[in-house]
Amino acid sequence: xxxxxxxxxxxxxxxxxxxxxxxxDGISFSVAAGEVFGLLGHNGAGKTTTIRMLTGRTRxxxxxxxxxGYDIVSERDKIKPLINxxxxxxxxxxxxxxxxxxxxxADLYQAPRSRADDLLExxxxxxxxxxxxxxxxxxxxxxxxxxxALINEPRVLFLDEPTRGLDPSSARDLxxxxxxxxxxxxxxxxxxxxxEEADELCDRVAFLxxxxxxxxxxxxxxxxRYGQRSATVLLDDRSEHTVRLDDPADADRLAAWMxxxxxxxxxxxxxxxxxxxxxxxxxxx
Amino acid sequence: MRFNLMLPIFRKDLxxxxxxxxxxxxxxxxxxxxxxxxxxxxxxxxxxEVDIAYTAAGQTQLLDTLQTAAGPAVKLNFSxxxxxxxxxxxxxxxxxxxxxxxxxxxxxxxxxxxSPPLTVIRAQTSSDADLITAILDGxxxxxxxxxxxxxxxxxxxxEPPSAAQAIVEELGLxxxxxxxxAVMLVAMIGMLAVPVILAEEAEKKTLDALVMAVSYSDVxxxxxxxxxxxxxxxxxxxxxxxxxxxEQPALFIGALLTLSLALIGFGLLLGGVFKNxxxxxxxxxxxxxxxxxxxxxxxxxxxxxxxxxxxxxPTSQAVQLMINGLSGRAYYSDTWLGFVVILAWTALAYxxxxxxxxxxxx
Numbered sequence: 001x002x003x004x005x006x007x008x009x010x011x012x013x014x015x016x017x018x019x020x021x022x023x024x025d026g027i028s029f030s031v032a033a034g035e036v037f038g039l040l041g042h043n044g045a046g047k048t049t050t051i052r053m054l055t056g057r058t059r060x061x062x063x064x065x066x067x068x069g070y071d072i073v074s075e076r077d078k079i080k081p082l083i084n085x086x087x088x089x090x091x092x093x094x095x096x097x098x099x100x101x102x103x104x105x106a107d108l109y110q111a112p113r114s115r116a117d118d119l120l121e122x123x124x125x126x127x128x129x130x131x132x133x134x135x136x137x138x139x140x141x142x143x144x145x146x147x148x149a150l151i152n153e154p155r156v157l158f159l160d161e162p163t164r165g166l167d168p169s170s171a172r173d174l175x176x177x178x179x180x181x182x183x184x185x186x187x188x189x190x191x192x193x194x195x196e197e198a199d200e201l202c203d204r205v206a207f208l209x210x211x212x213x214x215x216x217x218x219x220x221x222x223x224x225r226y227g228q229r230s231a232t233v234l235l236d237d238r239s240e241h242t243v244r245l246d247d248p249a250d251a252d253r254l255a256a257w258m259x260x261x262x263x264x265x266x267x268x269x270x271x272x273x274x275x276x277x278x279x280x281x282x283x284x285x
Numbered sequence: 286m287r288f289n290l291m292l293p294i295f296r297k298d299l300x301x302x303x304x305x306x307x308x309x310x311x312x313x314x315x316x317x318x319x320x321x322x323x324x325x326x327x328x329x330x331x332x333x334e335v336d337i338a339y340t341a342a343g344q345t346q347l348l349d350t351l352q353t354a355a356g357p358a359v360k361l362n363f364s365x366x367x368x369x370x371x372x373x374x375x376x377x378x379x380x381x382x383x384x385x386x387x388x389x390x391x392x393x394x395x396x397x398x399x400s401p402p403l404t405v406i407r408a409q410t411s412s413d414a415d416l417i418t419a420i421l422d423g424x425x426x427x428x429x430x431x432x433x434x435x436x437x438x439x440x441x442x443x444e445p446p447s448a449a450q451a452i453v454e455e456l457g458l459x460x461x462x463x464x465x466x467a468v469m470l471v472a473m474i475g476m477l478a479v480p481v482i483l484a485e486e487a488e489k490k491t492l493d494a495l496v497m498a499v500s501y502s503d504v505x506x507x508x509x510x511x512x513x514x515x516x517x518x519x520x521x522x523x524x525x526x527x528x529x530x531x532e533q534p535a536l537f538i539g540a541l542l543t544l545s546l547a548l549i550g551f552g553l554l555l556g557g558v559f560k561n562x563x564x565x566x567x568x569x570x571x572x573x574x575x576x577x578x579x580x581x582x583x584x585x586x587x588x589x590x591x592x593x594x595x596x597x598x599p600t601s602q603a604v605q606l607m608i609n610g611l612s613g614r615a616y617y618s619d620t621w622l623g624f625v626v627i628l629a630w631t632a633l634a635y636x637x638x639x640x641x642x643x644x645x646x647x
Contacts, residue, residue, distance in 0.1 A: 057496060077500070085497055091490035095304045096297075107293035108498040148494070 007066075008033045008156050008187040009054065014063035015211075016049050023049040025211035026063060031204075033155075036178065036188040038198040040273070041208035042281060047191040048088065050208070051158050054189070055085050068155050081109060084154040088161040088191075090141045094134035098125050098144050101133060102151060109152035119147035122177075139170040146174065150181075157181065159190040163197060175201055195273035205273070207280050214280050219273055226279040227271010233257065234265040290499045294507035299514060302482045307566050311478040312470070312519050316526075319466035323527035326458035334360045335413045338372045338381035338406075341365070342389035346428060347403075351417070354424040359416070369404070376406045382413040395428045452616045456608060463529045464607045467520050467541065468580035468600055474519065475548030476555060476576060477569045479512040483556030484565050501642045505553055512549040516541070532613025536620070540606035543627045547599050548576065550634025557641050580604045596622075599630040 007030035016024040024046040031037040039047045052058040054067055056076040065072045068082045093101055102116030120129045123143035128136065136144065142165070149157060159178070163171040178201055182188055192198050198205050199219045206216040215222055229245040235257060243250040245268075257263050302308045335355075339348070352361050364381065366372050372384040384406030388394075394401035405421070407414035426433065453461050486492040486504070495504050520541060524530065531537035555572065559565040579601040587595065595601040605617035606624070617623070 055497060057493065080498055083497075085494075087490065087493060089490045091494050093297075093301065093491055094489075095301055104293055104297050105494075105498070107296075108290060108495070110289070152498075 006033070007031055008035075009037070009065070009067050009189060011050075011054070011065040012063055014050070014053060014065050015061050016046075016053060016058060017061045022211045024053070024060075027206075027208070027211070027213045029206055029213065029216055031156075031187055031189060033187050034182055034185045035203045036182045036190065036201050038202035038205035039189065039191045039208060040195070040198055040205055040277065045208040046211040047208055048160060051085070051160055051189070051191065055083060055158055056080065081152060082154060083156045083158065084149040084152055085158040086145050086149045086160065086162045088164065090138070090145060092133045092141055092144060092148075095132060097130045097132055098136070098147075099129040101144060102147060105148050105151045111152050115151060115153075116147075119150055122150075123147045124173075138165050139167055142166055142170065142174070146177065154186065156187045156189065159188065161191055161193065163192070163194065171197075195277060199273050207277065209281050215276070222276045223271040223273065226276040228275055229271065230269045232267045232269065233263055235262045236264055237262075287499070287503060291503045291507040291510070294495065294499070294504060295510050298482055298508060298511040302478065302511065305481065305485070307481050307562065308478040311473040311481070312515060315466050315469040315473050316519055316523055318469070319463060319523045320526050322462035322466060323459055323529075326462060333358060333413075333416075334362060335383065335417055336362045336364065336381045337383045337385060337417065338364050338366055338375040339385040339387060340368055340372050341385075341387035341391070343391070345387050345392050347385075347387060347391065347424065350424045350428055351420065354420045354427065355417070359420075361417075373406050376408065379408075382411055383407050383417050392428065395425060396430065398429060452608065456612055456616075459527070460529055460611055461608070463523065463527050464604055464611055465580040465583070467523055467607065468544065468604055469577050470519050470523065471516050471541065471545050471548055471603075472573055472576045472580075472600065474512055474515045475545055476552040476573055477566070478515060479508055479549050479552040480556035480559070480565055481562045482511065483508050483553055484559050484562040487557070488561040501645060505638065505642065508553060508556075509546075509549050512552065513542070513545055516545045529611065531611045533610045535610075537607050537610030540603045540610060540623070540627070543624060543631060544599055544603035547627055547631040547634055550631055550638055554634060554638055554641060557645070576600055583608070597626065599627045602626045
């Protein structure tokens with residue numbers, strides 16, 4: 001999916017400065033309805049600050065942005081019922097139960113309390129619904145955070161490192177949920193450190209470095225543009241070699257092996273987003 | 286600010302905050318202290334009780350006249366018996382401090398001036414009996430319609446008690462401490478419990494989740510309302526458990542609520558200053574001491590400079606207004622000045638709070 005003419009999120013030269021520190025330095029992008037958009041970058045690259053501005057919790061120093069068609073500064077109150085956020089921190093009321101938590105936020109968003117029960121079932125917390133949150137495991141808390149963020153049926157859902165600290169099974173469940181939400185038309189903006197996750201989920205990703213967007217495109221295009229194409233070759237002596245297809249010397253080597261009939265198997269490998277990131281930022285995440 | 290959005294936060298905090306041990310302690314400790322003072326200083330009771338056994342052959346006004354002459358500081362407990370022997374027996378057994386044998390037609394005989402006999406039965410050495418015997422003479426003169434032989438003029442050569450001492454003496458220690466503890470409750474709730482609730486929201490980052498749905502102002506007003514309701518409930522409990530009722534409820538409640546607004550305002554400011562609720566809890570002693578102390582020294586004589594400084598403090602003014610409200614007397618004049626001082630502090634607190642909120646939203 002690509003950005004359409006009527007974006008759910010439109011950002012134009014957005015900036016946030018803390019004194020001389022330019023946390024976000026004039027970024028521009030747009031996210032179409034139903035699109036999953038990834039913000040990738042090192043810690044301090046400006047991802048969370050961008051989300052803070054788009055969710056109305058921090059005023060930008062410069063630039064403009066709209067979410068669901070409303071200005072993030074002057075029409076902040078109109079945006080609030082239309083968006084929600086899965087926080088990076090597990091910021092839950094530990095003395096409340098899971099059900100009390102969702103009832104409370106349903107009341108805040110003036111959503112029907114019955115939705116709480118539906119969401120508890122959706123995230124697999126029905127049995128633990130009446131237990132205090134402080135007794136929940138990390139994975140259960142994360143699922144409750146997701147349920148809380150869906151209480152108002154947001155048109156734009158922000159996810160800040162949603163699978164951090166989750167076991168592989170819970171992370172897989174969450175990624176499936178994100179895909180389903182996207183399929184149902186929810187616009188999703190997520191930040192993540194996991195490149196495989198971004199690759200799997202995101203229609204487009206933006207790489208941030210020092211507050212600026214250094215690349216923005218679909219994962220496939222970025223991998224083709226910045227990734228290294230290579231192949232893993234298994235020879236008749238059972239030795240394994242990686243050859244870079246863009247390197248003429250490696251290509252000659254591969255041609256010689258093929259000519260001599262020494263190649264048992266060959267597996268082509270496209271670049272990864274990790275490669276893209278290293279190419280852009282100079283160091284891995 | 287939207288009330289329908291504040292209401293869920295208010296309801297949640299009202300139930301949830303009291304589950305926090307720090308908040309619970311902030312409410313229970315002063316409440317317990319108030320009840321303890323109420324038990325220790327039962328100053329509404331008379332200072333002296335005298336048991337009198339009597340027998341009377343007919344109706345007499347002597348007993349009422351004797352109690353009137355004794356005054357409120359002495360409580361006379363009368364027990365009626367059938368005959369003189371029974372009265373004598375009770376005095377001998379020390380069940381009574383004094384015995385009276387009142388003959389038939391006693392009141393009429395006194396009024397006619399025919400000097401009827403009145404037998405007083407008493408132990409050899411009994412200060413209580415000495416006191417009642419002395420009072421008895423004045424009571425009989427009153428019954429006979431006689432003027433006292435002389436008007437006694439007392440000259441007190443000690444330094445007269447200060448206005449503050451007089452207030453404590455007249456109000457009684459129990460009621461005085463109920464006022465002081467009520468102010469302590471307001472301070473503990475406003476400047477400890479409420480900021481702990483807010484600081485915990487910031488520390489656990491649940492505040493971020495709240496402001497996704499509502500504004501900071503909505504959150505702040507909801508927390509202030511929680512503080513106010515806690516004050517009303519806990520001070521109501523304090524008055525109920527100590528059996529103290531304000532003579533002028535409007536003045537008492539007005540002073541209580543304006544002070545609560547001011548201290549909750551400063552408490553909410555504190556909640557934003559400290560990084561976490563435990564840090565706030567640790568430093569609260571230093572913060573609360575200058576706020577609570579004026580409530581406990583209102584009845585003590587102070588140098589003029591200190592008196593002037595105390596006039597500028599909201600807790601001092603609130604204590605004075607609440608003492609007036611509790612007693613129904615104008616021990617302290619300048620009621621309006623008291624409210625002006627408290628409201629000025631309230632305005633300052635909320636202006637600073639507004640400024641802090643604006644900075645936070647920026």
